[in-house]
Amino acid sequence: MTKEELSGYPSIDKPWLQYYSEEAIQSCEPQCTAYELVYRNNKNYPRDIALNYFGHKITYGELFEKIDMVANAFYAAGVRKNDVVIFCMVNMPETVYSLYALNKLGAVVNLVDLRTNEQQMQTYVQECNAQYVLTVDFAYPVIEKALRGSHVKKKIVVSPGESLRGIKKAAYSIKTFGKNVDKHALSWKNFVRLGKDGQAKTAKYEKEKCFIIAHTGGTTGIPKGVMLSDDNINSVAHGYQYLGIPFKRQHKYFNDLPPFIIYGLTLAIHTTLCYGLQVILYPVFDSKNFPNEFVKYRPNHFSALSDHLKYLAESKKTQKMDLSFLISAGVGGDSLNTVMEEKVNGFLRQHHCSYEVCKGYGMTELAATAVISTPKANAIGSVGIPLVHNTVKIVDMDTNEELSYGKVGEILISSPSIMLGYYKNQEATQEIITLDETGKKWIRTGDLGYINKDGLLFHQGRIRRIYLTAVDGQPAKIFPNLVEEAIKSAAPVEDCTVVARCKQNSAYYEAVAYVILKDEAMTMDQVQCNDLFRRICKDKVPTYMCPVEYRYVKEFPHTPIGKVDFRKLEEMAALGR
Numbered sequence: 001m002t003k004e005e006l007s008g009y010p011s012i013d014k015p016w017l018q019y020y021s022e023e024a025i026q027s028c029e030p031q032c033t034a035y036e037l038v039y040r041n042n043k044n045y046p047r048d049i050a051l052n053y054f055g056h057k058i059t060y061g062e063l064f065e066k067i068d069m070v071a072n073a074f075y076a077a078g079v080r081k082n083d084v085v086i087f088c089m090v091n092m093p094e095t096v097y098s099l100y101a102l103n104k105l106g107a108v109v110n111l112v113d114l115r116t117n118e119q120q121m122q123t124y125v126q127e128c129n130a131q132y133v134l135t136v137d138f139a140y141p142v143i144e145k146a147l148r149g150s151h152v153k154k155k156i157v158v159s160p161g162e163s164l165r166g167i168k169k170a171a172y173s174i175k176t177f178g179k180n181v182d183k184h185a186l187s188w189k190n191f192v193r194l195g196k197d198g199q200a201k202t203a204k205y206e207k208e209k210c211f212i213i214a215h216t217g218g219t220t221g222i223p224k225g226v227m228l229s230d231d232n233i234n235s236v237a238h239g240y241q242y243l244g245i246p247f248k249r250q251h252k253y254f255n256d257l258p259p260f261i262i263y264g265l266t267l268a269i270h271t272t273l274c275y276g277l278q279v280i281l282y283p284v285f286d287s288k289n290f291p292n293e294f295v296k297y298r299p300n301h302f303s304a305l306s307d308h309l310k311y312l313a314e315s316k317k318t319q320k321m322d323l324s325f326l327i328s329a330g331v332g333g334d335s336l337n338t339v340m341e342e343k344v345n346g347f348l349r350q351h352h353c354s355y356e357v358c359k360g361y362g363m364t365e366l367a368a369t370a371v372i373s374t375p376k377a378n379a380i381g382s383v384g385i386p387l388v389h390n391t392v393k394i395v396d397m398d399t400n401e402e403l404s405y406g407k408v409g410e411i412l413i414s415s416p417s418i419m420l421g422y423y424k425n426q427e428a429t430q431e432i433i434t435l436d437e438t439g440k441k442w443i444r445t446g447d448l449g450y451i452n453k454d455g456l457l458f459h460q461g462r463i464r465r466i467y468l469t470a471v472d473g474q475p476a477k478i479f480p481n482l483v484e485e486a487i488k489s490a491a492p493v494e495d496c497t498v499v500a501r502c503k504q505n506s507a508y509y510e511a512v513a514y515v516i517l518k519d520e521a522m523t524m525d526q527v528q529c530n531d532l533f534r535r536i537c538k539d540k541v542p543t544y545m546c547p548v549e550y551r552y553v554k555e556f557p558h559t560p561i562g563k564v565d566f567r568k569l570e571e572m573a574a575l576g577r
Contacts, residue, residue, distance in 0.1 A: 008405065010393055010404075010405065011392065011414075015453060016386050017388075017455075018454075019377045019455070020242055025388060030238055031207070031231075033203075034270060035104050036205065037234050042060040042063075042273070046064075047060075049250065050063040050273060051278075051279050052297075056165045067100045068104075068200075069097075069195065070097040071104045071202075072195030072198045073192050073198075074101055074132075074195070075195060075198060076194040076195040077153075077156075078132075078153060078154065079107050079132055080106075081107065083107045083108065084108045084110050084129070084130045085133070086110050086125060086132070086152075088113075088134065088136065088139050088260070089114070089135070092162070092281055092283055093162075093163040095259050095269075095281075096273075098134055099259075099265070103230070105200060110124065110225070111259065111261075111262070113261075114136060114138075124215075127225070127423070127424060128213070130151075132154050133155045133156065136158060137157050140155075140157050143155075155184065156186045156191045157185045158188040210420055211229055212262070214228060214261070214262040215364070224428055225424070226262070227422070227423050228419055231417075232366075232417045233417075236267070236367050237270055237271040237274045239369075239388055240387075243374045244376055245374060249276035250276060250278055251277050251301060252280060252297060252298070252301070253272045253280065253299060253300065253301040254280045254282065254294065254302040255272070255279055255280060255281055255282065255302070256282040256283075256285050257285065262367060263303070267330075268303055277301070287305060287307035287311055290308045291315035295317050302328075304330065306331055306336045308331070309331055309344045310344075312329075312347075313344050322351060324352045324353065329353075329357050329358060330360060331358070336359060337484075339488055339494075339495075342380060344357050358372065358373055358374075359372070361457065363443070364419075366413060366415055370387060370390055370415055371383050371384050371387070371390070372384040373385070373456075377456060379452075379456055381458055382452075383459050386413070389415065389416055390416075391414040392412070392451060394409040395409050395410050396410075397410050397463065406451075406452060406453075408450045409450070410445065410447070411448070414440055414441060415443070418433065418441050418443055419443075432444050446462060446463050446464055447462050447463065448462070464566075466480075468509060469508045469509050469545075470508045478500055478509060478544065480497075482545065483545050484498050485540075486540035486541050487536065487537065490532055491521075492517050492518055492521035492529060493516070493518065494519075496514065496515050497514050498511050498513045498514070499514070500512065500570070502574070510547075511545060511546065513547040513549070514551050515553070516555065529550065551572075551577075556569065
C-alpha cells in the first residue's frame, strides 16, 4: 500500500512493513521450547564461544553439557514439570545453565529481584507455593529469613565466584569465606553432585505453557507476576533477525542487565544466544563503571539504560577510541530524551561508529521488546517500528476509537509475545488485555504516543502521570511530558521530570519540576534558572500546566529496574522536598 492509498489508520495500513522483506512478513513463529531454539541454532557450532565470564570462556558445546548436568541435578533434587522455582540470580554462567535446565524439565522459573525485602519475598514464595529456591550467596540472608516456616524443600546457593578462574577465584573465596550460607542450604557443588548418576526427563513443548514468571516494576502498587511462555520469549528472539541489525555469529555482546528483569533475560541472554553471539556476562549493573568494561571488552553490541550512554560519551577513556567495531548501542526509548540522543549520536559519529543509538520500547507483559529502531527506520525522538509480527494502534482514551497518524493517544499492541496473564490475578489481566471485534488480543500499555506515516512510533509519556487540575472551575489535564520537553529545551538543562501534588484544600493538582542541570550550569543562580524556565513554559505550554516550583537535584530516584521512580518524586513533591 502506497502512502497515497493509506486508510489513515496505522493498524490497517501497517506502514512499518515497508522495512521488512516478504520472507520476514511470511515467516513462521518458532514452535519449540526456549532451550530447543538455542540448541537448534548452535548445535553445529560446539567450538564457538557462548559465554565469557571475567575471561573464562565457555563454548556452546560446553554450555549444552552444563545445561544437561544441571537438569540432572534439579531432577534428582525433585524438580518436576510445572514446579515453581524461585530464581534470585545475577549474570553468571550458573544462571544460564539453570535457566535452560529448568526449561528442559518444564519447570516454571519465578524471577525475583535479589534486592527484594523479606516481606515481599515471603509473598512471592507463598503465592506460588514454591518448594525450590536458587539464589546467589549474598542475597541468601534475606531469603533464609523469608523462608522460615515455608514449604520450601531445597535451597540452592551459588557464588558468583563459582566460575571464576585462578587468582580471581581465590580472591573471591577469601573475601566471602564463611559468610551467608547455613548448613540447611546446598552449595552449588553439592547440588550438582546430586545428578551425577541420574538422567533427567525432558518435558515436551506445549503451546501456552508458562515458563517464566517475571514481576512488574511496582511503581504504581504491588508488583504483579507476569506469566510468559516459551512462545512469548521465542517470538521476540525470532523478530530480531529481520531488523537489519547485523547480529552475526560470534559478535561480542556485553550484558550487565539483571536477569530478573525480562529485558535482561529475553534480549541479553536468550536472543543473543539464539544467534550464536559471545555473551559477556557482567554481574553488576553499574552505569558509572560501564565505560571501563566497554574499553576492556570492546563489544559489538550492548543494551543499557540512558545513563550508560551518558557516561560512555563523557568518559575520558573513550574520547580517543575508534568505535568502528560498535554496531548496536541499545537503550529503552522511553528513558532517552532527545537532547541526550543527539549528544550520543554525535559522539558515535565522531568516533567512526556507523550506527546511531538503537532505541526500543516494550514492557514485561510483552516479554520485553515490541518496537525497535533499525538502521533504516530511525528518527530522533522515535522508538522505532514494531517487530515484524506485531501491530500497533493508537486509541482515544475516552472513546477507545483508533486515531489516525500523528494524533496522540494510548498505545495498544498486538503481538505473539503478549503474556499468558498475571499470576493468580484474572481481574488485572482483563484490565490490560482486550479483545477487538475479530477476537484479536491487544495489550493496553498505559502509555501515550503517536505513529507517523512512515510507521515510526513516538513515545509521549505515561498515562498514569496525567494529573487533573482546573481552569476557571472546569477540569483540565496536566501532561507532564509536554512540560518536561519545554524545560529540557533550555540550554542549562541536562534532564527534567515533572510530577504533581495536590493543591492545598483541593482535589486538583499542581505541577512540580525536578531539574538536573548540566555540569557547566551548576553554578548558575537558581533564581535566574527559575525565571528562564517560567518564560519557556509560558511560551510553550498552557498556563495551568506550568510548574509552581522548580527543584534542583543531581539525579532522580530510580526503581529497582532502573526507571525513574515517579511515585517517589510525587512523595517528595508532597513533602516539599
